[in-house]
Amino acid sequence: MKIRKNIAVSDSGFIFNPLTGDSFSVNPIGQSIINSFQERKSDKEILDDILQEYRIDKNTVEKDLNDFIRMLENYKLID
Amino acid sequence: MDIEKKTYERPIIKPLNSGLMNKFGTRTEYAPKTHIDGVKVKDLIAEYGSPLFVMSERQIRENMQSAQRIFETRYPKVQFAWSYKTNYINAVCNVFHQEGSWGEVVSMFEYNKALKNGVPADKILFNGPDKTDDDLRTAVKNDSPIHIDHLDELYRLIEIADDMHKKPRVAIRVNMDTGIYPMWDRFGFNYENGEAWDAINKIMASGKLNLIGLHCHIGTYMLTPSAYGVAATKLSVLALNIKKRYDKIITYIDMGGGFASKNTLKGSYQLGTDAVPDIEEYAEQISSALLNAGFDTDELPYLYLETGRALVDSAGYLLGSVISNKRLSDGRRSTILDFGVNILFTAFWYDHKVSPAQEFSQYTEDTVLYGPLCMNIDVVRENVTLPPLNAGDHVVVHYVGAYNITQSMQFISLRPAVVMIDMKGVPHKIKSSETLEDVERNELLPSHLSTFEL
Numbered sequence: 001m002k003i004r005k006n007i008a009v010s011d012s013g014f015i016f017n018p019l020t021g022d023s024f025s026v027n028p029i030g031q032s033i034i035n036s037f038q039e040r041k042s043d044k045e046i047l048d049d050i051l052q053e054y055r056i057d058k059n060t061v062e063k064d065l066n067d068f069i070r071m072l073e074n075y076k077l078i079d
Numbered sequence: 080m081d082i083e084k085k086t087y088e089r090p091i092i093k094p095l096n097s098g099l100m101n102k103f104g105t106r107t108e109y110a111p112k113t114h115i116d117g118v119k120v121k122d123l124i125a126e127y128g129s130p131l132f133v134m135s136e137r138q139i140r141e142n143m144q145s146a147q148r149i150f151e152t153r154y155p156k157v158q159f160a161w162s163y164k165t166n167y168i169n170a171v172c173n174v175f176h177q178e179g180s181w182g183e184v185v186s187m188f189e190y191n192k193a194l195k196n197g198v199p200a201d202k203i204l205f206n207g208p209d210k211t212d213d214d215l216r217t218a219v220k221n222d223s224p225i226h227i228d229h230l231d232e233l234y235r236l237i238e239i240a241d242d243m244h245k246k247p248r249v250a251i252r253v254n255m256d257t258g259i260y261p262m263w264d265r266f267g268f269n270y271e272n273g274e275a276w277d278a279i280n281k282i283m284a285s286g287k288l289n290l291i292g293l294h295c296h297i298g299t300y301m302l303t304p305s306a307y308g309v310a311a312t313k314l315s316v317l318a319l320n321i322k323k324r325y326d327k328i329i330t331y332i333d334m335g336g337g338f339a340s341k342n343t344l345k346g347s348y349q350l351g352t353d354a355v356p357d358i359e360e361y362a363e364q365i366s367s368a369l370l371n372a373g374f375d376t377d378e379l380p381y382l383y384l385e386t387g388r389a390l391v392d393s394a395g396y397l398l399g400s401v402i403s404n405k406r407l408s409d410g411r412r413s414t415i416l417d418f419g420v421n422i423l424f425t426a427f428w429y430d431h432k433v434s435p436a437q438e439f440s441q442y443t444e445d446t447v448l449y450g451p452l453c454m455n456i457d458v459v460r461e462n463v464t465l466p467p468l469n470a471g472d473h474v475v476v477h478y479v480g481a482y483n484i485t486q487s488m489q490f491i492s493l494r495p496a497v498v499m500i501d502m503k504g505v506p507h508k509i510k511s512s513e514t515l516e517d518v519e520r521n522e523l524l525p526s527h528l529s530t531f532e533l
Contacts, residue, residue, distance in 0.1 A: 055085070061087075
């Protein structure tokens with residue numbers, strides 16, 4: 001998964017797409033997922049990172065991560 | 080190791096639309112509802128299951144005492160009668176009776192419930208359009224005030240009174256134009272077209288009934304307090320005319336119910352907490368109208384009030400749990416809860432306040448809240464802005480004390496238990512959750528249908 005290269009992501013969770021003019025806000029975990037995608041991490045690596053960092057089970061993370069990726073696709077933020 | 084890990088919150092992304100209206104509205108939940116009267120929501124669910132209705136005895140008493148104070152400081156003769164249909168769990172009724180409320184019932188089932196609770200029969204106001212001859216005979220025998228709804232009832236009651244050689248104490252229900260829409264003209268006798276005065280003349284001419292009161296109930300969830308002033312004035316005119324024409328003193332004027340609670344009506348721009356009048360405003364209108372109507376001081380009628388919703392709605396909570404989260408085809412987030420419109424009937428006309436029962440961050444999502452029923456109509460909130468909820472999280476629905484437990488349906492799932500938290504913060508189960516045996520108790524199976532092979 002690759003975040004489109006011209007997408008701007010601020011430290012405060014503000015996302016701007018200069019192509020469409022759309023802006024978004026993400027929560028901290030959403031922002032770290034986007035950052036991980038920018039670092040070219042795989043879905044599996046991101047999932048492991050989250051399990052390492054948070055008190056949560058694998059099924060929930062997998063479900064939520066898939067949903068989040070679908071939303072990024074929906075908002076045309078990933079290629 | 081696990082202790083050092085952070086609390087998980089689902090990743091969310093939200094488009095920012097500056098300057099545009101959003102049907103999900105702005106965020107309204109800033110604090111979780113973790114405790115009810117000092118008892119942890121989590122503990123209540125662990126002990127009594129989810130979903131669960133919780134009634135606060137403290138809130139009922141506070142509401143009742145406050146309403147009494149508000150009316151009694153404005154008018155000298157006030158009597159509340161608990162509206163059984165609003166919530167007739169015995170424990171709830173008895174808190175109202177302990178606070179001095181009489182009973183107000185609209186069916187023989189409710190009448191018997193009030194009697195069983197120990198309300199003296201002459202302090203049970205018998206309302207409603209459906210009173211059978213047997214019902215009327217019971218009420219006449221017990222000397223309960225009967226509020227006559229239509230002419231058929233009036234004629235039947237005259238015959239019954241004649242037959243029983245008793246003079247029942249009666250009031251007539253009057254409907255009228257108070258300037259609000261819709262006008263509730265299906266109950267009682269109309270004021271403007273003279274029907275109410277006709278009914279009064281028939282009662283007085285019969286000599287068989289003791290007309291002691293006048294009753295109205297102008298609508299429900301009334302947001303215009305001045306309508307009560309109009310109604311009280313019109314009933315006062317009738318009472319004064321009865322005195323003038325028949326030299327008969329009307330001992331009470333019953334203004335019925337209809338005061339709004341703080342729920343938000345669907346389609347309302349403002350939240351209920353902002354849009355709904357305070358009880359003081361209703362009280363001011365009613366007492367001013369009665370005091371200025373022209374009654375002699377010693378003939379001032381009692382003011383009866385059948386307030387239900389405004390006294391009990393805020394004392395009821397519905398606790399529930401998140402079953403799952405889903406993404407709808409158009410991108411909206413939906414959350415499936417373990418309670419639906421079968422037990423939260425008022426979801427059809429209120430945008431209920433729903434609070435998470437656990438801590439959450441400042442991030443929110445636009446969400447649709449669905450119930451668990453396999454039916455498309457089962458929508459708890461069509462749109463609400465809530466923090467991300469995980470499966471297993473708990474939520475608290477506020478202002479559900481009125482009309483939900485009495486109107487709940489055993490449909491698809493069984494009805495939950497009801498708990499009351501007492502003045503000391505101790506929970507008591509006041510109704511057990513339904514069982515399969517409860518539901519099947521009245522079913523009968525013909526013998527030829529008792530077996531089958533598949």
